[in-house]
Amino acid sequence: MSMEKKKNQWLLDRRTFLKATGAGIAGVAMGTFPFESFTLDEAMAAAAKGGETVMPTFCGMCGPAANCGIYAFTKNGRFTKVAGMKESSVNNGSLCPKGHAAPQWVYSPERLKYPLKRVGEKGEGKFQKITWNEAIEIIADTLKRQKEKYGPESLGTLSPARRTYSEYVYRFLIAHGSPNYGHSGICAMQRSFGLHYTVGAWPIPVDYGKSDVILIWGRQPIYSGPAMGDARAIVNAKGRGAKIIAIKPTVEPDVGLADMWVPVRPGTDTALALAMLNVVVNENLIDNEFVEKWCYGYDQLKDHVQKYPPTWAEKITGIPSEQITEIARIYAMAKRAGIDFGNGVEHTPSSNDVIRAVGILIAITGHLDRPGGNFLGPPISKMPRPKSVHLRERYTQEWVDKLVYPEFPKPFQPFVEGTSSAYYGLFDSVLTEKPYPIRSIIAPGSQSIVSTRGSKRVVEALKKLEFYVVVDVTRTADMDYADIVIPTATPYEIDHPFECGGNWIMARNRVIQPLGDYKSIFEFLCDLGVKMGYGSDFWNGSMVDSMNDQLKPFGINIDDLRKYPTGIKYEMVPIQYEKYETVFKRKSSQLSGAPFLPQGKVAIYNTSFKEAGFNPLPEWKEPPESITGTPELTKKYPLILSDYHTSSVYTASWQRNVPYLREILPYPMLHIHPDTASERGIKNGDWVRVESPYGWMKVKAEIYPGTRPDTVMILHGWWQGCKELGFEDYPLLDGGANVNVMYSVDPEKAFDPIVTAMASQTLVQVTKA
């Protein structure tokens, strides 16, 4: 980089800084800075200085796909450190703490280095070392036997956050003959479903660059991929004066950046959204022309929302009715306003209702696919799409009928990612044997005991399950129940697959050789596919052939792609707004190809849901336990408990074993309001007992001024120790720090009836431990 360029940036920055200090911090004008991080040449120069080598590749420390580009440094064959790749259009050279801590994860003493076969009882943790080929053989023999005896649908897989390998898992299931891809039921696809069937598209990102008002609703844009651009978009929007309103139960860094915080009680977003619809409808703050031309069922909505005035919602949500009215007005009356709508709304029995209600709110206020509003689908580039690995063309009605516990009702299967059963439902079927029991589960990158609700039932199911295969990089919470443990390579130890997202495609490069007798998860699925006799569907075991096959639409092969060390970037297609004509006609993923929107309009009154036996309009449903729903419980359990999905230093339930990350958040901390704590004699850092009707945890209290006095919150996924720092594992069930022991899994109360979203709200008491 030239000296002059650096100097220019200094000048630019200095100007901003002087404004900041001179004009007072409140008046700071925040510009967008050029990013100065490493290009390939700079990374190579930096590496040469320290006697290191550098490899361009992708970060592997979070998910789902569209990974950040990195330069991985090695010295004497050892992976030492990471820098953000400036050429990447995903992260533009920046990188988060998880990305920087990667070498510690790779060399963790928790790594699984060779395949294991269980020799003791389930749960005992006694294993015998076997070879990769032996492991593949045992799995193939078992699956073949079960397929013959019980049918191929007796196999299920667990899905972690979506990753590139998810498509290979689908491919394996389809080649085998099972529809039972166990999807979490609490992440992304619930929003995708509700919004596809309401406004015809998902995702519907906010046009951040142009919004005057942005509602960040149940979303955490900083803990999930802070280097990926959403966090920058918020900071830049704020810098140019956009008003930001954050709707979530506790203060997180995005709330710190917001102009207004709406501290909604966990699980009550639906009531808030319905009351906002009430205000917008009764004050006629709608876009009449859009409603008339492009919405179906507005009159029914008008009548329906009379049940939900802000005074009604105040009791449920804990938000003053005046504030509900105010935010409804601010949003509806702003010329350019967007709702950044997150995963937080997918954890409640009325999940599909809030998703539809918000979709309707966006539409009737005239903020759909307009400048500064919510796009109908993300901006696209001219990059071709690689050939799909999925074998979607093989789906049939019989296939759908075999689903053991459909994540979405059968008439709506397959949904956009393929057929799916609910993750928790796979375990449920093992215990109830209804409609039939799943006999084998393959669990890649997933820890069911800490990741899904009802941990105690999951453990019972794992004890009863005939055959359990854990596929992971490090020791997992479930591992002691596995029959076979397959160790896999980290993304730093393999040269496949390529990744593409947005407008950028790049080959993955190997940073270091694997540290033991293992391969990648892709190779595991290919090897198993070949052994099962599905070789023709698995490129006869060759990942090079797989990648070349997928790259056909690009007109290049993987060797060609590697000639571009930092990948290829494509031009963006100019943004088009108001794509109603085309988007509202789109065919759904159903086998019939029926459109998502039968009337070719926004489905306010949803005839598709009505025909399938569900509510045509969004309604309110209480969480299994809540202050307003089960007041009789509040004497014993006066506080609401919910949990965070992820954090600044951990991705979901992994990475507690990484010392540089664990140092920052060493203990499971219960966020508790200062008054709530002092009433109980609890001081900052005290160990506390948190008890719900279903279980209890022993965790530390963090006096947290940014939480509702009636609500406590904790990060989910705690169990793993960190040897380097002397932290032991916590118990997986009662007395540990696993929040998933705390919740109801009552089939009548704890699930959304359409999208199987599981409640992560309950009532608790907190006492000093």
Place this chain on the structure above:
Amino acid sequence: MSTQYGFYFIKEKCIQCFGCEVACKSWREAELGVRWRRVHNIWYGRFPNVKTASASISCMHCVDPVCVKVCPVGAIKKRAEDGIVVVDRSKCTGCKTCLKECPFSAPQFGEDGRMQKCDMCMNEVDLSNEFPPCIETCPTKALQFTKMDTKEKITIEQEIQKLIAL
């Protein structure tokens, strides 16, 4: 000295991602428990009008460093040529007087008990033309680095002190 190198921090842009803190640890191979750079969340106000501010703090390489004055063995020096405050670890006795007096709690003590802290990566990167890793990694460029005059530098130190005192 009229100009020196310095960090500056725009709190309105910090998202508390901790990227700077871990980039520092990883690039400088910090021993466990030692934090040359720390990201803080600072609370003020009361529910529901509670607010937060962010701070990313390392050694501020003060214009008038109190640590230099109080060190009983003269182990800490401020370099005239670039303003970097350096510690001669062979002289340090580990008395922690510097930590007691530092308004930013910057001095760190690892296993050997001798003071260590941010040295602006002076031996790692060419500061006239490159940035330390904590700066490079910042997704929102809340943390920046430049040559500045004494007056500006003092203002920055005061701003960070005000932030900590919120």
